[in-house]
Amino acid sequence: MQIFKNFLLNQKGIHEKYVEYYLKRVAQYSEFCRRNGSEPYDQISLNAYLRSLFGRAEEWQIQQAEEAVKYYWYWRSEGKSEESSWQSNEEIRLEKLSVAFDVEKVEYLNNFERALRLQQKSLRTIRAYVSWTKRYLAHSAEGYQETEKVRDFLSYLTLRHNVAASTQNQALCALVSLFKYVFQKDLGDISGSFRSKKSERLPVVLDIEEVRCLIDATLGQEKLMMKLIYGGGLRKNECLRLRIKDIDFKRGALNIRAGKGDKDRQTLLSKNLESEINVHICEIRKLYEKDRSEGVEGVYLPNALVRKYPSAAKEWKWFWLFPSPILSIDPMCEVKTIRRHHLSGTGLSRVLKAKCHELGIKKRCTVHTLRHSFATHLLERGTDLRTIQELLGHEDISTTQIYTHVLNLNQSGTQSPLDDL
Numbered sequence: 170m171q172i173f174k175n176f177l178l179n180q181k182g183i184h185e186k187y188v189e190y191y192l193k194r195v196a197q198y199s200e201f202c203r204r205n206g207s208e209p210y211d212q213i214s215l216n217a218y219l220r221s222l223f224g225r226a227e228e229w230q231i232q233q234a235e236e237a238v239k240y241y242w243y244w245r246s247e248g249k250s251e252e253s254s255w256q257s258n259e260e261i262r263l264e265k266l267s268v269a270f271d272v273e274k275v276e277y278l279n280n281f282e283r284a285l286r287l288q289q290k291s292l293r294t295i296r297a298y299v300s301w302t303k304r305y306l307a308h309s310a311e312g313y314q315e316t317e318k319v320r321d322f323l324s325y326l327t328l329r330h331n332v333a334a335s336t337q338n339q340a341l342c343a344l345v346s347l348f349k350y351v352f353q354k355d356l357g358d359i360s361g362s363f364r365s366k367k368s369e370r371l372p373v374v375l376d377i378e379e380v381r382c383l384i385d386a387t388l389g390q391e392k393l394m395m396k397l398i399y400g401g402g403l404r405k406n407e408c409l410r411l412r413i414k415d416i417d418f419k420r421g422a423l424n425i426r427a428g429k430g431d432k433d434r435q436t437l438l439s440k441n442l443e444s445e446i447n448v449h450i451c452e453i454r455k456l457y458e459k460d461r462s463e464g465v466e467g468v469y470l471p472n473a474l475v476r477k478y479p480s481a482a483k484e485w486k487w488f489w490l491f492p493s494p495i496l497s498i499d500p501m502c503e504v505k506t507i508r509r510h511h512l513s514g515t516g517l518s519r520v521l522k523a524k525c526h527e528l529g530i531k532k533r534c535t536v537h538t539l540r541h542s543f544a545t546h547l548l549e550r551g552t553d554l555r556t557i558q559e560l561l562g563h564e565d566i567s568t569t570q571i572y573t574h575v576l577n578l579n580q581s582g583t584q585s586p587l588d589d590l
Contacts, residue, residue, distance in 0.1 A: 192237075282299055304322075320361045334367040401560070412488060457488050489509070491512045541572070
């Protein structure tokens with residue numbers, strides 16, 4: 170068991186002081202299987218072992234026992250050798266990724282991409298799902314239509330690459346779609362895989378003065394984008410995808426179309442931005458007129474709107490609020506079509522990072538930090554949590570409640586004992 174112990178010591182998710190307990194649980198499980206004549210590498214055997222612990226162990230100890238056995242399963246199937254062999258196995262897998270797929274796998278990838286397009290998935294989702302499928306097919310040289318291979322792949326992501334729970338879930342969603350649309354079968358039970366633990370992180374929040382300094386130090390359309398994101402709690406892509414028709418000055422509202430989860434919502438539009446937005450609209454109107462005079466196809470329209478309203482792509486109300494200065498090929502169109510897309514957002518992220526450095530802001534600030542700051546500052550002003558949930562577009566109120574953790578210390582009035590010295 171010394172080699173298995175060394176393996177456990179190299180896992181980031183296991184504290185050194187718990188390794189001995191993991192070894193004891195594996196030995197206990199082995200003895201349980203021997204007494205009952207059951208197969209040790211079977212989920213049914215593991216479930217029976219865990220049930221035998223009920224009433225004799227705490228819930229956290231049962232969870233620890235399950236983790237220990239799953240680590241042992243993975244070690245037995247993938248990593249029984251020393252650390253050097255782990256490295257060589259990883260090099261082999263990386264080499265597989267660089268080798269061209271055979272005809273069958275290429276056909277699977279093409280069929281999968283076509284199926285995702287028919288499901289009207291977004292371009293980013295299609296690219297992510299196809300990328301995970303490529304990694305899965307490279308990892309599973311044979312038998313890749315078997316559920317067991319999916320369990321191995323998910324465990325591999327956790328144990329070898331220490332991926333976050335959200336990353337592993339994305340990979341799982343991609344493989345569920347692959348089995349459904351391409352292999353024409355259900356994925357089956359993957360409960361035997363080792364799942365990543367979801368980490369709880371507090372949001373990074375700027376105070377009001379930091380937001381003011383950051384916006385004042387920025388110029389051009391990046392400044393307007395920062396104001397819209399902070400003023401309405403927008404995600405970066407929601408800001409970039411705004412169209413002329415989404416601006417409602419009379420109601421002081423921004424209409425967010427097809428946001429996260431393909432949901433529409435309304436959020437706040439500051440009255441102070443009306444004149445600034447109108448100046449910006451006058452500038453981009455010149456770009457719109459230039460496209461019309463040069464016969465550009467127009468902008469991208471979601472779903473089947475381009476067939477339902479053939480001329481809508483060239484109408485002013487559908488034009489981007491933040492259009493790209495250059496034309497590009499529409500990747501969602503089967504026939505090569507040149508269109509005017511919106512800005513990519515990399516420029517905004519780069520500007521914000523540079524301004525934070527100039528202003529000496531030490532916090533890890535991204536564009537999404539402005540959205541966190543919007544929610545936190547509304548809470549500080551007494552806005553109820555339900556309203557903030559609607560403005561942010563959160564499906565579950567528990568997602569919004571994380572912002573209350575940022576306020577708890579200030580609201581409770583608790584002071585450090587050092588202040589009394």
